[in-house]
Amino acid sequence: MSEVKFEFTNHLEITGVKGLPEISEGDDLTSLFFDALEENGLGLEDGDVIIFTSKILSKSEGRVIALAKVKPGSEAERIAKETGKDPKIVQLILNETKEILRIARNIIIVETHHGFVCANAGIDESNVEVGKAVLLPEDPQSSVSRLRQEIEARSGKLVSVLTSDTFGRAFRDGVTGICIGVSGIPAVLDRRGEQDRFGKIARITKEAVADEVCAAANLVIGEFSEGIPVAIVRGLRLMQHDSDIKDVLFLKGNDLFR
Amino acid sequence: MSEVKFEFTNHLEITGVKGLPEISEGDDLTSLFFDALEENGLGLEDGDVIIFTSKILSKSEGRVIALAKVKPGSEAERIAKETGKDPKIVQLILNETKEILRIARNIIIVETHHGFVCANAGIDESNVEVGKAVLLPEDPQSSVSRLRQEIEARSGKLVSVLTSDTFGRAFRDGVTGICIGVSGIPAVLDRRGEQDRFGKIARITKEAVADEVCAAANLVIGEFSEGIPVAIVRGLRLMQHDSDIKDVLFLKGNDLFR
Numbered sequence: 001m002s003e004v005k006f007e008f009t010n011h012l013e014i015t016g017v018k019g020l021p022e023i024s025e026g027d028d029l030t031s032l033f034f035d036a037l038e039e040n041g042l043g044l045e046d047g048d049v050i051i052f053t054s055k056i057l058s059k060s061e062g063r064v065i066a067l068a069k070v071k072p073g074s075e076a077e078r079i080a081k082e083t084g085k086d087p088k089i090v091q092l093i094l095n096e097t098k099e100i101l102r103i104a105r106n107i108i109i110v111e112t113h114h115g116f117v118c119a120n121a122g123i124d125e126s127n128v129e130v131g132k133a134v135l136l137p138e139d140p141q142s143s144v145s146r147l148r149q150e151i152e153a154r155s156g157k158l159v160s161v162l163t164s165d166t167f168g169r170a171f172r173d174g175v176t177g178i179c180i181g182v183s184g185i186p187a188v189l190d191r192r193g194e195q196d197r198f199g200k201i202a203r204i205t206k207e208a209v210a211d212e213v214c215a216a217a218n219l220v221i222g223e224f225s226e227g228i229p230v231a232i233v234r235g236l237r238l239m240q241h242d243s244d245i246k247d248v249l250f251l252k253g254n255d256l257f258r
Numbered sequence: 259m260s261e262v263k264f265e266f267t268n269h270l271e272i273t274g275v276k277g278l279p280e281i282s283e284g285d286d287l288t289s290l291f292f293d294a295l296e297e298n299g300l301g302l303e304d305g306d307v308i309i310f311t312s313k314i315l316s317k318s319e320g321r322v323i324a325l326a327k328v329k330p331g332s333e334a335e336r337i338a339k340e341t342g343k344d345p346k347i348v349q350l351i352l353n354e355t356k357e358i359l360r361i362a363r364n365i366i367i368v369e370t371h372h373g374f375v376c377a378n379a380g381i382d383e384s385n386v387e388v389g390k391a392v393l394l395p396e397d398p399q400s401s402v403s404r405l406r407q408e409i410e411a412r413s414g415k416l417v418s419v420l421t422s423d424t425f426g427r428a429f430r431d432g433v434t435g436i437c438i439g440v441s442g443i444p445a446v447l448d449r450r451g452e453q454d455r456f457g458k459i460a461r462i463t464k465e466a467v468a469d470e471v472c473a474a475a476n477l478v479i480g481e482f483s484e485g486i487p488v489a490i491v492r493g494l495r496l497m498q499h500d501s502d503i504k505d506v507l508f509l510k511g512n513d514l515f516r
Contacts, residue, residue, distance in 0.1 A: 008480050008482075008484045008486075009274075009477070009478060010273065010274030010276065010478050010480075010484075010486055011271070011272070011273050011274070011478065012271070012272040012474075012477060012478060013269070013270070013271050013272075014269070014270040014271075014272070014474070015268065015269050016267075016268030016269070018268065022455075102514040102515070104514055107514075109514060117428075117429035117430075125458070126454045126458060127454045127455050127456060128456065129456055130456065130458060166465070169427065169428070169466075170375075170427070170428040170429070170513065170514070170515035170516075171375035171428070171507075171508055171513060171515065171516070172375075172466060172469065172506050172507060172508060173446055173464060173466065173505075173506050173507070173508050173512070174445075174446040174447075174464040174465055174466030174467075174469070174506055175464065175465055175466065176465070176466050176469055176470050176473070177470060178430075187432075188431055188432040189432075191482065194482050194483075195482070195483075196384045196385045196481065196482060197280075197385050197482070197483065197485055198385060198386065198387055198388065200383070200384060200388065206431060206432040206433065207424070207432055207433055207434070207476070208427075208430060208431065208432030208433065208434050209432075209477065211430065211432070211434055211473070212434050212435060212473040212474065212476055212477050213477065215434070215469070215470040215473035215474060216270075216272070216470065216473060216474030216477065218465070218470055219267070219270060219467065219470050219471065219474065219494065220267060220268050220269065220270060222266050222268075223454065224266075224449065224452050224453070224454060224455070225452075225453075225455065226266045226268075227455055228266075228268055236477065247431075248430050248431050248432055249429075249430060249431070250429055250430060250431050254431070255428065255429060256360040256362055256365075256367060256428070257360070257428035257429065257515050258428075258429070
């Protein structure tokens with residue numbers, strides 16, 4: 001892992017980017033993003049952090065499945081009965097799953113092939129045509145790295161690109177924005193070894209900054225009539241050349257709730 | 259629960275408030291906050307959301323314990339051996355605990371008397387004199403309600419007040435800012451029943467906005483040399499007269515990881 005450059009900031013601005021069209025497979029997200037920036041009279045600056053919802057990445061990458069074409073197997077049929085879910089959706093969830101953690105009414109908590117622990121493997125039927133479901137991007141880490149390269153090439157600015165989803169949590173109700181791919185800022189900012197204001201070495205000092213940025217962005221990202229699938233966070237002074245979302249995922253043995 | 263007023267926003271500003279002194283028991287946080295605003299040339303506006311770290315609330319409320327005065331009991335001694343923690347700290351954790359969830363090397367995950375699931379009952383030895391530990395506020399929900407009343411009375415503006423801590427999570431490494439008391443904005447924004455852009459009723463629509471706000475604020479709150487214990491989020495258009503942090507805490511039976 002490369003060195004993290006970090007300066008403390010005390011002012012951030014978060015702006016939702018409106019005006020992107022409904023995204024289809026093959027759409028050039030980078031071009032559509034720059035078109036929307038222009039429409040909104042927005043520009044980019046060095047250090048900007050750009051957050052794309054996973055849903056528009058998924059749509060541009062063809063991760064939209066027509067349910068009519070899904071043939072549920074016997075395990076999917078069994079879990080569908082147990083959960084009350086559509087067997088076709090259950091089959092899609094199983095296809096994306098490394099391990100099932102919990103099954104309850106209308107919900108299947110899994111670890112996806114990417115290593116994300118979430119409900120229903122992140123598969124979602126909202127904001128897509130009736131009869132279709134959207135899977136998470138196949139490799140969101142690669143997607144954001146590519147988007148970052150394209151956006152930096154076109155703008156001439158050094159930016160970060162993240163992709164966010166909304167996951168539920170253990171112990172607390174409701175979902176929050178969470179990061180599933182990060183290029184530019186670190187996934188986790190490790191401040192171990194720094195002293196507190198009393199000269200002691202501080203104890204808990206790994207901050208999941210990429211998740212905090214996606215939670216912040218989610219306050220301006222609107223999945224309903226707002227239709228705001230991209231946000232820009234300006235003012236963070238954080239950079240890690242080779243950041244990777246894997247850095248925030250617990251190794252299974254370190255997770256007290258697995 | 260009263261009605262939630264909600265308008266979508268696409269622009270937020272987050273500002274860290276510097277210049278508060280080290281806080282001691284009995285300090286008037288509201289006065290010190292207004293002094294710091296003035297020093298920073300900042301004012302308040304209707305709708306501002308003010309986030310105080312739980313640590314300064316705790317200090318002003320005398321929730322700082324001299325470890326020399328703590329007498330660990332037999333359960334604390336036993337768990338101290340198992341975890342490698344100081345028996346006095348373990349005793350303080352037990353005092354604050356309703357139920358122990360997990361015990362591992364150097365960590366005890368508990369549900370506190372407030373209902374928060376967190377490591378070590380939120381007890382922290384950083385940013386306090388050597389030989390002392392800081393407990394979570396006794397009733398952070400009451401603390402923020404009082405602060406909100408005081409700040410509204412003095413400013414003449416309608417504001418929200420939240421208090422934040424940093425908790426670890428299941429499944430992911432690192433801590434994030436999280437809300438432990440909320441007055442003014444809802445703890446959870448329930449958008450069930452709203453339609454997505456394709457006319458369908460959206461499915462996952464409870465957003466833990468107070469936690470997202472505290473995660474966002476944590477990007478400008480600095481516990482190290484920065485010494486920034488307060489942040490202001492401007493631009494949210496959210497109001498619930500009688501919001502309560504209890505609204506985001508899972509009832510035990512609803513939590514798949516308890």
